[in-house]
Amino acid sequence: TQLLEQSPQFLSIQEGENLTVYCNSSSVFSSLQWYRQEPGEGPVLLVTVVTGGEVKKLKRLTFQFGDARKDSSLHITAAQPGDTGLYLCAGSPGNNRKLIWGLGTSLAVNP
C-alpha cells in the first residue's frame, strides 16, 4: 500500500514567519499536487509538479519535487493570515490509479 506522510499535521505561527511542509513516501509518483482548502470549501489546486528536482514558485510559496519523485515540500515565506488553511499533498502513481493523499497540514497564521 502506497503511503504519503505529510508533516507537520498542525502548525500555528506568527505573521511574517517562514514555514515548510513536507510530504514523503517510499514510492515513486508520476506527479504530485498541492492543494489548499479553507473551511467549508473544496480544495483548490496550487501546483502540480512532474519532473524530479522541479521547483515551482507561486508568489511567496515555493514547491519542490524530490529528485527521485518520492517526496515534495512546500515552503511559505513571510506567512500572512490569509495563508491560513488546510494544505494537502496528493501523489499520482500514474496509469490512472487513484491519488494517494497526505493527511493534511492545518496552518494557522496569527496576526
Next chain:
Amino acid sequence: GAVVSQHPSRVICKSGTSVKIECRSLDFQATTMFWYRQFPKQSLMLMATSNEGSKATYEQGVEKDKFLINHASLTLSTLTVTSAHPEDSSFYICSARDNPTGSTDTQYFGPGTRLTVL
C-alpha cells in the same frame, strides 16, 4: 478553466430520507469523477470513482447500495445518499480529472456539500 460545480452546497434532511448531490464539470469533459468524504480538519477519504457510462468503483468499506453513484454524461455525476442517518452527516466533495491519459493526474474539486442528517 477546469471549474467544477456542486449542488447543493448545504442540505439538512430527516433521518431515513434520501439526498442527491450533483457534481458538474463546467468547462471540460470528465470521463472520471471522484467522490470524497471529509471530516473536520482531516484529509479527504475517497469513497468511489465514477466512470462515465459504467458502474462506479467503490472503496473498501463504502456501501454501494447506500451511496448510489450515477455518471450519465461527461459533465455530470450524482451521489445519492439513501436512507440517510445521522452518522452520514459529513462534508462530501466531488472532483473531476481533466487529463486521464496525460502524465499528470490533476483533479479539480467542487466546493463541497455539507450534509446534516437530523
